[in-house]
Amino acid sequence: xxxxxxxxxxxxxxxxxxxxxxxxxCGTPDAFARIRDGLSTDRVxxxxxxxxxxxxxxxxxxxxxxxxxxxxxxxxxxxxxxxxHGAGWAPLIAELDLN
Amino acid sequence: MTRILIPSGALGLGYDQTALDRGVAARxxxxxxxxxxxxSGPSYLGRGxxxxxxxxxxxxxxxxxxxxxxxxxxxxxxxxxxxxxxxxVDWLVDITREILAEExxxxxIATLKCEQDPAQIARTTLTALPGAPxxxxxxxxxxxxxxxxxxxxxxxxxxxxxxxxxxxxxxxxTAIIAALPLQRGDHAGAVWHGAKVGECGALCATNPQSGxxxxxxxxxxxxVTPLADGACATPHTVSAHMLYENSDPFILHxxxxxxxxxxxxxxxxxxxxxxxTGAEWHIADAYTVKLEGARIAGYQTVALVTIRDPHYVANAxxxxxxxxxxxxxxxxxxxxxxDYDCQLRIIGxxxxxxxLDHSPAPASEVGVLAIVTAADQTTAHDIAKxxxxxxxxxxxxxxxxxxxxxxxxxxxxxxKGAAYAFVLHHVMTLKDxxxxxxxxxxx
Numbered sequence: 001x002x003x004x005x006x007x008x009x010x011x012x013x014x015x016x017x018x019x020x021x022x023x024x025x026c027g028t029p030d031a032f033a034r035i036r037d038g039l040s041t042d043r044v045x046x047x048x049x050x051x052x053x054x055x056x057x058x059x060x061x062x063x064x065x066x067x068x069x070x071x072x073x074x075x076x077x078x079x080x081x082x083x084x085h086g087a088g089w090a091p092l093i094a095e096l097d098l099n
Numbered sequence: 100m101t102r103i104l105i106p107s108g109a110l111g112l113g114y115d116q117t118a119l120d121r122g123v124a125a126r127x128x129x130x131x132x133x134x135x136x137x138x139s140g141p142s143y144l145g146r147g148x149x150x151x152x153x154x155x156x157x158x159x160x161x162x163x164x165x166x167x168x169x170x171x172x173x174x175x176x177x178x179x180x181x182x183x184x185x186x187x188v189d190w191l192v193d194i195t196r197e198i199l200a201e202e203x204x205x206x207x208i209a210t211l212k213c214e215q216d217p218a219q220i221a222r223t224t225l226t227a228l229p230g231a232p233x234x235x236x237x238x239x240x241x242x243x244x245x246x247x248x249x250x251x252x253x254x255x256x257x258x259x260x261x262x263x264x265x266x267x268x269x270x271x272x273t274a275i276i277a278a279l280p281l282q283r284g285d286h287a288g289a290v291w292h293g294a295k296v297g298e299c300g301a302l303c304a305t306n307p308q309s310g311x312x313x314x315x316x317x318x319x320x321x322x323v324t325p326l327a328d329g330a331c332a333t334p335h336t337v338s339a340h341m342l343y344e345n346s347d348p349f350i351l352h353x354x355x356x357x358x359x360x361x362x363x364x365x366x367x368x369x370x371x372x373x374x375x376t377g378a379e380w381h382i383a384d385a386y387t388v389k390l391e392g393a394r395i396a397g398y399q400t401v402a403l404v405t406i407r408d409p410h411y412v413a414n415a416x417x418x419x420x421x422x423x424x425x426x427x428x429x430x431x432x433x434x435x436x437x438d439y440d441c442q443l444r445i446i447g448x449x450x451x452x453x454x455l456d457h458s459p460a461p462a463s464e465v466g467v468l469a470i471v472t473a474a475d476q477t478t479a480h481d482i483a484k485x486x487x488x489x490x491x492x493x494x495x496x497x498x499x500x501x502x503x504x505x506x507x508x509x510x511x512x513x514x515k516g517a518a519y520a521f522v523l524h525h526v527m528t529l530k531d532x533x534x535x536x537x538x539x540x541x542x
Contacts, residue, residue, distance in 0.1 A: 015344050015345055016137060017521040018231065058347075063339055063342070067342060075521060076141070076521060077141040078520055082451055084139065085139075089452070095458070
């Protein structure tokens with residue numbers, strides 16, 4: 001089972017030019033528990049080729065949201081950047097396997 | 100109590116006129132709108148230009164000037180002209196004067212300018228924020244534009260002039276909303292929290308593109324009400340907005356301190372309004388302003404070719420790798436050693452995510468986007484031209500018949516001009532909030 005099978009929506013956005021933030025909207029308490037317990041920060045880090053220690057994780061039960069914020073994999077608008085608004089990383093997270 | 104009318108998340112995105120009229124009828128104390136963002140990339144700051152057209156900006160701004168006239172309250176725009184440089188403030192002043200003359204209106208205009216001298220910033224002690232790039236004084240001095248983000252204090256100074264229309268350069272998104280309620284002594288935590296919730300207009304509600312939002316702040320909390328038909332704020336939509344483009348959904352840093360919404364409570368007042376209390380404002384020891392800067396990273400030429408042959412679609416990555424290798428050798432042979440960057444991005448496979456994309460679904464066709472960046476436009480253009488024979492005819496193996504691929508344009512090379520890079524993610528400390536800013540009431 002992958003993240004997309006469980007949640008309502010995965011959104012990624014710039015949080016300024018140097019940070020990326022990924023919001024997983026789970027929709028229900030059950031789906032929230034499934035993501036909270038089944039999607040490790042390490043797995044997200046691997047998918048983004050990021051340092052797990054640099055990822056800030058927020059499990060926000062009242063909103064049924066799991067949020068990850070990290071230094072942007074490429075700085076917004078840099079020569080190697082492929083996605084000015086940072087929305088394209090969301091499908092990568094939505095396609096991750098769950099434990 | 101203070102009532103702020105927010106027409107939309109940014110000037111240029113449009114707003115619902117009927118909802119705006121409702122907002123005016125609700126007798127706001129101030130109309131506040133954001134004029135920009137870094138979200139569209141470094142080019143606007145690098146060039147000191149607006150993302151939106153003059154005609155589009157003028158049409159929307161004229162509607163807000165009329166709304167201000169009807170409401171009899173100040174109109175404040177922050178980050179005028181997308182990037183908030185001095186040039187974009189002047190651009191909007193020019194548009195404003197044109198509108199006032201055409202509509203036979205009079206209004207006092209104050210400007211707040213936020214641009215910094217790169218040479219001076221290069222000599223200033225800066226503090227890097229988390230995720231900041233490695234930079235040195237030369238990189239900073241190389242910036243074509245640097246702006247400091249004004250906070251509520253500078254907007255308060257602008258309000259103190261008594262101006263009817265305040266056109267500010269780069270400000271934090273929240274400062275233009277927070278300044279007046281803070282001046283009036285409303286609860287600081289509630290003011291900043293309400294400003295954060297309201298800064299994107301109706302994005303904190305259902306029907307998010309309707310724009311118009313009313314924010315009431317007072318001694319204990321704030322109430323948010325979207326004004327368009329079919330737009331409703333709920334405790335969920337309002338609290339969820341703290342997630343949006345925010346690396347920390349509970350903490351928001353501003354020049355004079357930080358907001359903490361961990362203990363906030365959200366209560367539905369009716370089916371469209373939400374009441375929020377419990378956020379706290381913490382005053383910082385030092386007054387710091389964030390800097391944004393952009394410099395030229397090079398000049399670009401791009402080209403696009405599309406491929407429909409299944410054999411080449413299936414082997415597009417190998418085809419691109421081979422082309423890059425042969426092209427690099429040809430550049431050196433024809434032009435001598437060059438300092439440049441050449442990328443081929445396979446649209447239909449990995450153009451969005453690059454090497455991070457492990458399992459792109461097979462496509463029936465792919466596009467190959469070539470991006471050449473060099474120190475000047477002529478060099479970039481010439482290097483891109485040397486790519487052309489490969490993009491047109493390169494065979495996967497020597498033995499196969501010469502293929503031909505699809506170019507949508509003639510000539511295939513498109514000169515893009517300068518490519519800019521963001522270089523600053525730093526703060527500088529000010530003794531007085533006005534030290535880095537210039538306030539002027541225009542005659």
